[in-house]
Amino acid sequence: MIDYYEVNYDLMCSFYPLSRKVYDKLFAIAELKEIKAGTKLVSIGEVSRKLFLINKGVLRSYLMMENGKEITKTLFTPIEFFASFTSMLTNTPSEFTYETLTDCHIYEINYEAFVELCNTNTEVLKFYSRYLEFLFIEGESAFIAISSMNAKQRYLKLKERIPNIENLIPQYQIASYLNITPVQLSRIRSKLY
Structure with a gap:
């Protein structure tokens, strides 16, 4: 604890x-x-x-x-x-x-x-x-x-700060924080993974 x-x-x-x-x-x-x-x-x-x-x-x-x-x-x-x-x-x-x-x-x-x-x-x-x-x-x-920074760089910086962010909050909220659409976030994630 x-x-x-x-x-x-x-x-x-x-x-x-x-x-x-x-x-x-x-x-x-x-x-x-x-x-x-x-x-x-x-x-x-x-x-x-x-x-x-x-x-x-x-x-x-x-x-x-x-x-x-x-x-x-x-x-x-x-x-x-x-x-x-x-x-x-x-x-x-x-x-x-x-x-x-x-x-x-x-x-x-x-x-x-x-x-x-x-x-x-x-x-x-x-x-x-x-x-x-x-x-x-x-x-x-x-x-x-x-x-x-471009959207991919902002995403990677966020992942560095909060590695398990996808397990904590919905994708649309991550996209909102990155100032991109959920579709753009999906594309970034698919290229990275």
Whole structure:
């Protein structure tokens, strides 16, 4: 059995070395939930008030186009933080839906309680600052990958990150993430395998 308390501590310390005392304060404001596949944690138009940390499962953030087409922005896997950051930071409705694709174990963290810790504890504030820097760098990397890689290269990069992705989520959701059609994904897979 995975000790998520330790795994999550290691993740957070990879951004900034937190003391156990401070980590325990963060852990105290987090609530572990078992969430079924297909659950929307944040919906388009909803103001987000929570940070999340996925410990088990796969979920996605997606945008709904006017024609009804869903475009998957991000796939989240263990162990990652996620949130509708723009919605939380600006107190505006989310442009994205965050939905579980498999059964998940997710920690929910009340954003206001987290901000309160940031205001009273420099370790938490430094961790948060480093994490936001990480998100900025990841965002640029994702833009470069989408702009410079072809569909096959994007698929191989996804397989490198999540080797068993085909066993976890439907093909159309993988195709949506890669910004290709399911038919294109089938062609790529048939050429590779």
